Amino acid sequence: MFAYPTVRISFLFLALAVAGVLVADIAITTANPWQDLGQFFLGVATPNFFSTEGLMTALLRTVAFAFVGVTLGSICGFLLALVYRSLPVRVFCAFIRAIHELFWALIFLQFFGFHPLTGVLAIAIPYAGIFAKVYSEILDEADPEPARLLPPGTSSLAAFLYARIPDCWVQMRTYTAYRLECGLRSSAILGFVGLPTLGFYLESSFSQGLYSDAGAMLILFYLLIATMPLWVRPKLLPFYILAAPFFLGEGLPIVWGNVERFFTEDIIPSPIRSGEGLAAFTHWFGDVMVTEALPGIWNTVVLTQIALVATGILALLAFPLISSHFGGPVRRTSGHVFLVIARSTPEYILAYILLQLWGPSMLPAVVALALHNGGIIGHLIGRQTNSLKLRPDAPKGLSRYSWELVPRVYRSFLAFLFYRWEIIMRETAILGILGIYTLGFYVDSAIQNIQFDRAMILILITALLNIGIDALGRLIRRKLALQTMPSC
């Protein structure tokens, strides 16, 4: 079995994760974790929809920020995709998407403050980077033949509009719709840093143990996402997009002097700002690296590796839930509901909930990341098995699972997993804001101490780490000849 490179790499990652578990801080520290979890589920079962007057407004704002942010991101991403061949553009896009929405929000909060632009840009910028990459992949896959056949002298605009866009249109639309769903999740969690979206109220209710209020918010959020096919219609889109900017709320006015100050003073390393010379800077930088960056990188990498393997295991266990090769319609429907909930819940919110219930350690983060990402991959793999036709006398049950299905889907499973590697790392870093000692913890600490120079260095390091993992993931996918589609 070890003759297969896919199997060898799987066991290598498994071994790394096991080693990670041995050194990682995995524990349940609350006295009554199951009681708390029970109370939480009781809260979800007895939702209170009338707790906050602001709940409906928050929901509206969540949708508005998602729409405006994703629209702006898709337009900029599309324009960037047109020049994506240029190396500087590719590097720029890799960089802006390597920084998580929440980090962007934390940055903009420092100079735009609680202005709607903070939330809009926090979504639009990283999304533009992602859109640019995916749109350009889609455009590259378009059949080049029609463009070759055009009469010479055809303007490049006409050539693009006729020979390129139409064949890509459906795929781009599907992907944009998928990102809109992601945008709703991003928009919701922006509330955790103070923007007026759902996360704002969710955090308040949760931290006060008002589980019925929190339950109501979660249910509304799932409904919002689950009913997307009903209310996000191509015909209604222009209306939503035109209306959304008016529902972002007023926030507070921007003071433009703050923007200049942020870039010319705040983020300049303090030894340079106060003119203490290179030696002082080296000392300062060394201090940031040793006391914050390195521990942060170590914890981020350890947690990422554990979460990646946990995601893989969960996805492999979960895909039969919706596979037509197992169980009856009742089980498949409930499996579907479970996977939809798992993938609709932002990792950040899941991790936040579990941290409240189980106490601080890496465990809640691992479980949250595995549930969300495993839900997504399990869903995709499950759907893929539904298109497989087995011979009539194929074995049933466990043998069917292990001999017929897993070997058939294993390569695309690995492709999805390595595709999400970078995404998992980006999330892992951000979960530090919740108190796990990954890079986000140190970024948040620096911001809390009003040391934006430190925060920026740490955010840059996080971005570089993500770019590195992204490159490594692509290298592995290429070496193993795993193909991916961007819809994951």
Added chain:
Amino acid sequence: MTMSPLKKWLAAGFLALSAASSAQADTFVFTAIPDEDETKLVERFRGVADYLQEQLDVEVRYIPVKSYAAAVSAFRNNQVQLAWFGGLSGVQARRLVPGSEAIAQGVEDEAFETYFIANTASGVKPADSLDELGDDLAGKTFTFGSKGSTSGRLMPEFYLRDVFSKAPEDLFSRVGFSGNHTRTLRLVEAGTYQVGALNFQVWEKELENGNIDTDAVQVVWKTPSYPDYQWTIRGDVDERFGEGFKQKVTEALLSLDDPALLESFPRSGFIPASNDDYEPIRATAENIGILD
């Protein structure tokens, strides 16, 4: 046909930008550090906003924030002109905004304290001095409040380092930041953390209201007193809201005597304060490296 949605998307994008950059009329905005449960904060500061609006004759608005740093940033960025800060956040804010002043503090804030509390099952027993607790504390789990809190972070960390000559993470097996004082209390009460440090006023108020299970959690040590919370105002408010505005705000705060409103802080009243009152806090913060 196929292209029309794309074009509409484009048009809407520009609209989004233009709508987002519109400004609004002059409102006097204030904020407060989120040191307690949000419902309590909103209740408390809406009352203050109504009171100030009545006294000052301008529109007054309170905005809740999610972190101490967000309060400081909003103040620095002139998106709020007045703030109810803790000792440390006030020092941070005034350093960043030249001309800003501490104008009023609570009667209790002259001599504020931090309580170290412990879950009774942890075996940590009350003591008169911190070094007596040394053996008990070693290897326990410990939570601060917010990272930017004076009573929940700065002072407890200062005393821990001062007495044990160790960073908290070397002394305890696990160190966390609960986020606010109410949560520190709940987490230690529930045993999630064995020991914690919080604002003594929050403890006393919750105790009085019967919200603490004294069989589960007890106070094990009290810090010496230090100056804490204060109202800080920007230096440029007179230019913006008219001559003498700062004075009017100060007087309004000092003469606040609505018992229900004072109870919600909880303070028995407000007294004058000055920037120099917080010199000890600045020194301490520099000492442990929170301030450069």
Added chain:
Amino acid sequence: MSGYDFNGLTASFDGERVIGPLSFSVQKGEHVGLVGKSGAGKSTLIRLLYDRLDGEASLIPQNLGLVNALPVFHNVFMGQLDQHPSWYNTVTLVRPFRRDKDAVRTLLRELGIPEKLWVPTAALSGGQRQRVAIARAIYRQAPTLLADEPISALDGPMAWQVMAMLTQQFATSIVALHDVEMALAHCSRIIGIQDGQIALDAPASQLTTADISELY
């Protein structure tokens, strides 16, 4: 210009020579049929010629090169994108002008598929798709046609009719055909390709089916 001189045509795949070097000339007014067994290099030769002509000819490639998501009208209209300013083309994408609609509909009527004007080409049968590609080539109104098996998916009478139409619409044409009888009937000159070289080059009137079958 009275015709085309093609000199030193070569093509290689993976370092292996599949075409040439070969040279030949085509006079204006000639209708050349390229014949030879599959794999002889006809398609590659058509591509080479198209590149040599810098796109100054209409091309019907074997895979047709249709934009599947666009309706038949737009696929045909693409043959004249160079004739209009950009704004005109862009408006046409959303809302075509009457005179273009009429012109394309007339062309489709001659090809027997007028009712398919607004159907996306993805929804058409193989024969219908082939006729859309032919309509696009004709609509372009280039003087010369290069075509690679343009009637392979058409049945008897329609195939004849379309071949007649092509030779009538284009002054000069070079068409690869596997149907030898069709080639003899519609072309004025036959070039036989074997192993990437010209194995036969003669006026169609001097050849019989038997002469050509030696190539296969």
